[in-house]
Amino acid sequence: MPNKKDYTNGLPDPSQLKEEMLAKYPRKVAKKRSKAMVINDPEQNQEIAANIRTIPGIITQRGCTYAGCKGVVLGPTRDIINLVHGPIGCSFYAWLTRRNQTRVPEGGDNFIPYSFSTDMQDENIVFGGEKKLKEAIREAFEIFNPSSIGIFSTCPVGLIGDDVHSVARDMKAELGINIFGFSCEGYRGVSQSAGHHIANNGVFKNVVGNNDRPRKGKFQVNLLGEYNIGGDAFEIEALFEEVGVELLSTFSGNSTIESMEYSHTADLNMVMCHRSINYIAEMMEEKYGIPWFKVNFIGAESTAKSLRKMADYFGDKELSAKVEEVIAREMLKVKAVADVVKPKTEGKLAMMFVGGSRAHHYQDLFTELGVKTVSAGYEFAHRDDYEGREVIPSIKIDADTRNIEDLVVEKDENLFRDDLVEKKAKLEESGYEFKDYKGMMPDMQKNSLVIDDVNHWETEKLIEFYKPDVFCAGIKEKYVVQKYGVPLKQLHSYDYGGPYAAFGGAINFYNEMERMLGTKIWKLVDAPWKLEPEIVGSVTVDA
């Protein structure tokens, strides 16, 4: 493995690396992949090819629409029965494998530890599965008595023409509970992303606005796109509670369907994961007039910044004072740990290839530790997540995404909040920004290599070139990368640790990096006799 590059005058130019990666590809593939790799220059408005179909056989890390819909968005909601209509696999693999924690109050429903499936058999493929689906809903209702049931379509469902939406309507009428379907067949779109959109549409149409709970507290907010992996949302919830902000609903970590039903009564939506939930943020603004802005609770500085932005929005002195008090107190604790850890991590190199938002968020945490991010990318983000929301009007919707419905949302004349619209306009005049996602690329250093939908071959080349100190990705990459002697931090599952959000999470992450970047285990990889000249035995045994 080559020696580390010289990083003293900024990041090395990776042009040659890019050429080497592309050289292995057939011409057409090389052309496509070339557009998905950008040698970053934050001063330029560079364009990246993203959210386009995966190249067959390339060894992508991407999943499917079903995973984005059921696995990501609805999976964390504890009191809905997520019934998967399909053969058994889809339900089995999404069974407890994402770490969305939930805290169930005494007597509350929690269906998260269960996997529900219609377990389609060949006769259901041949003769259709609607009858079995209806029967499964009846059985689920009778045994579990849920308040809502969501039906998730898998690949064969769309092909054989089962209409999950009409089944949902019929069964809703028959059983009198909220039942709704999602056409999230795995082949729709090009990745998990289409599933997010489909889930957003379904939840917005069938859940949001179903319950007008009377107002509680002075400041009511929703947190959108926070899935409580390893308890992240618990950290954030505790902060809101302490400063006196009523968190109505989180989409969807530690959530209930009921909380989503009254989420439209919030004064503000804060968006954590832009990719998965910006649709609901936009639709809630159109229908109810609720403004939204992007927050980031990954990184202590980012957390402080996000809390201040929230306090500024409400313009309440008492709230601002409380927020400052909490920040000052927590930052002391954070600094104490950072002071110990940073000298050990300063100057180390990180790479991150994670879903649709963390590859950006976690750069803040690494920056706090003096770790440089040399290369990053998403599996399934869109151009706006890389380049910023201002490019949205110029994004071409291609044939693979065209069939994902864009809901037409109209203003709700009764519930629309003109006061919030006015508030927003006033704040904007004073330079306050809403819908303010600038994307990952402007935040990254010059010459960092940004790669969308990175594949196995490119991962190998990246490791060879940069020899990073830590590689951040998922379970499929973990042991591949570690065989090279490079530690991998899973930023989907957190390697079963966490939380990493907010101040407490930052401390956990610092400690985790101290462990990972400081361990001597990697020095044991080579057996001593591979490093030293071999001692030749003086006795030979001849059988």
Add this chain to the structure above:
Amino acid sequence: MLLRHTTKEVKERKALTVNPAKTCQPVGAMYAALGVHGCLPHSHGSQGCCSYHRSALTRHYKEPIMAATSSFTEGSSVFGGQANLLQAIDNIFGIYEPQIIAIHSTCLSETIGDDLGQIVGKAKDDGRIPEGKHVVQASTPSYVGSHVTGYANMLEAFVKYFAFKTDEKLRQVNLLSGWVEPSDMRELKRLAGLMDIKTVLLPDTSDVVDTPMTGKYQMYPKGGTTIEEMVSMGNSMSTVALGEWGAKSAAIALDNKCKVPFSMNDVPVGVSATDRFIQALSTAGKVSIPEIISEERGRLVDMMTDMHQYFYGKRVALFGDPDTLLPLTEFLLDLDMKPVYIVSGTPGKRFTQRMEEILGDKLAETKFKNGPNADMFLLHQWIKEEPVDLLIGNTYGKYIARDENIPFVRMGFPIIDRVGHSYFPTVGYQGGLRILEKILGAIMDKIDATAPEESFELVM
């Protein structure tokens, strides 16, 4: 309570599966293909399946699991996936250079009716398969059978494609194994080695999904059955097949194609099934059984007698795959334990017949079920009706174990919260010792944790 909605009362279900005791075909095909040297599994479907299957195997082995996918889009789902697969074949051979691509299908490609044989034929005609390289295909519809069926289908595809009969007669025995761990594969080879029998083991995932840390990544590790070995299987003396669900169809295919006779055996879990395996192997290899194997057996029986008081009469619930559940049930009976509840999500009528044979008149109280709706929810309900002293199954059992405070032994697929299964066998007499160690550990830990102080024992 984690599983707070699980009621004691069993309501008959026809349509709803809750907490399945199986998963779908392709992951089995992927696992089987990993047991062939220089092979890259390929999933012909939308990419979600491939990612899920790779993740499931990765979590189980804590090892790299490679596979490619056709990455269907909506367009290919309507017009067929031929273009995707041809492109994938080009890219895989061009970029990743495997010796073999082993293609399996998913419910998507099966429902739209893609003909894998025809597409692979076209790839060959178009010159897309480089000289000396191979593309093998197996149809693995997820709406039929279970992951074990997928394993069997891929195994069958390999022997059909590679095994070849010539006039040469080889003094070797084919070993076709049902779904077992790399540690078990090693154990099978070790036992054959002790008996001085040359075997070809297919598949062989040892040295593939249990590789050492060297600081270098190898996309195709040194393990796996080689092409030469698979070709030679057609000239072997006979085949010893282990596990009806996992290995029988391949054994039949080998017999049909190359006239290699086979004996059908249980996966050698426990004393009796290992006894039969050793005898089958000695017959197949025409060798007598060496003393060293009798000694290994003796050590296992010794432990059974030494610790009998802790086994006797204990009620056990178990779930998993039929090929291992059947001999495990037999082993528990050999220990005078009571396997009272048994479920397997994998369908097959032979399950009932074999269970009845094994249970005989020993255990009228045993409830067992397999196929759709034979799930862990039902197993848990049975446990709630009348409790058990031990639970054996994959990681998902831990929720039941915690709720009901039952000593729990992890066996089967997937085990994603502990290690050991890839390094220490559960087959053979050695594997029997390990199973007993685990059972005793679980039972005794509970005794230690709950015994009143005055009867807390130092020696057990």
